[in-house]
Amino acid sequence: MQDLKNLTLPTLAKKYERESNIHRNIMMTRGTGITGNWRDFRTFLNELGPCPGEGFNLVLLNRYERTYGPGKARWMNAAQQKKHEEEFDKQLAAKAAEQNKLLMQAQALKTAKMGGVPTMGQWTSMGGRTVGYSEVAKRLNIPVSALSKTLRDGRTADDLVKRAGSADELIDRKAPWLPPEENKKDSFLEAFRVWHMQVLPPYSRAATPTFLFLFIALPMMKECRDELIDLNLWTPLGHRAEAARDAHVAWKKYTELMPRAQAAMMEIPIYASYSLLSELDKLCERIVTAESRFRAGPKGPGAQAA
Numbered sequence: 001m002q003d004l005k006n007l008t009l010p011t012l013a014k015k016y017e018r019e020s021n022i023h024r025n026i027m028m029t030r031g032t033g034i035t036g037n038w039r040d041f042r043t044f045l046n047e048l049g050p051c052p053g054e055g056f057n058l059v060l061l062n063r064y065e066r067t068y069g070p071g072k073a074r075w076m077n078a079a080q081q082k083k084h085e086e087e088f089d090k091q092l093a094a095k096a097a098e099q100n101k102l103l104m105q106a107q108a109l110k111t112a113k114m115g116g117v118p119t120m121g122q123w124t125s126m127g128g129r130t131v132g133y134s135e136v137a138k139r140l141n142i143p144v145s146a147l148s149k150t151l152r153d154g155r156t157a158d159d160l161v162k163r164a165g166s167a168d169e170l171i172d173r174k175a176p177w178l179p180p181e182e183n184k185k186d187s188f189l190e191a192f193r194v195w196h197m198q199v200l201p202p203y204s205r206a207a208t209p210t211f212l213f214l215f216i217a218l219p220m221m222k223e224c225r226d227e228l229i230d231l232n233l234w235t236p237l238g239h240r241a242e243a244a245r246d247a248h249v250a251w252k253k254y255t256e257l258m259p260r261a262q263a264a265m266m267e268i269p270i271y272a273s274y275s276l277l278s279e280l281d282k283l284c285e286r287i288v289t290a291e292s293r294f295r296a297g298p299k300g301p302g303a304q305a306a
Helices: 002-006 009-015 017-030 041-048 078-114 133-140 144-150 157-170 182-196 209-230 239-247 249-265 280-296
Strands: 057-060 073-076 123-126 129-132
Touching (some): 002 041, 009 017
16 A cells, blocks of 8 residues: 555545544544554554445454454444344354353253252153153243253252243233344243242242343443443544444444333333433342342342342
């Protein structure tokens, strides 16, 4: 690229104004979040290349990454970014599933060594009969792989059958905050059944699908907000920054969750008065504490309030 050799730095920055503005913005908002050689605009431009055109933004390949540098970012338009994020999420989900599988195997091995506790073997007692684990899972409407989570702390298959009935009573498939896609709705409700079986009996009525959705959604919204703040896009100044925010996957996820979370909060009176804009951190802390109490019991004075 001859311009890198022939032009002075001010002339280069003026000719490649958009690239220069993005570079300067990263330097100002990220500080140490840019590798040493990329602090030099010539190196930055040389390794990335010029922005291909309007509608392209500089996107971190790992959206949880906080450092710009070689191999960590590239120019993408909205369609390319969407495709990349979908593939990124698939790879992330596959890694999480593999890690979860290993954790479940380790837990099953630990449980088996304890003795006197249901294990992840092939058979157990249910309704006075010896049945296969697949039959238990079918009766509970959960995956066989989830039994290691639900058959803990001395719970029996008969205990879980009773809990499954309690969980089903709380499910409303027409709830406005549920995803409209039936497969996603089924996945969430399956996860709810597994989670509800781990909740202590005194909290079973409060441990609703609505609560679980907020427990999942609100930290995701907080994470999206913090990512946009890091990028100086939460309150964008100017049309270009606003367009960059609107195209960002974190903003799209945040705005998709916002109305659903608001609808869910209206179903739980103790959360309905919170503001998702000004009290998100406080609400997240409260709901995470409540979820821990649902599974482990109260810890200290005043722990009964959700």
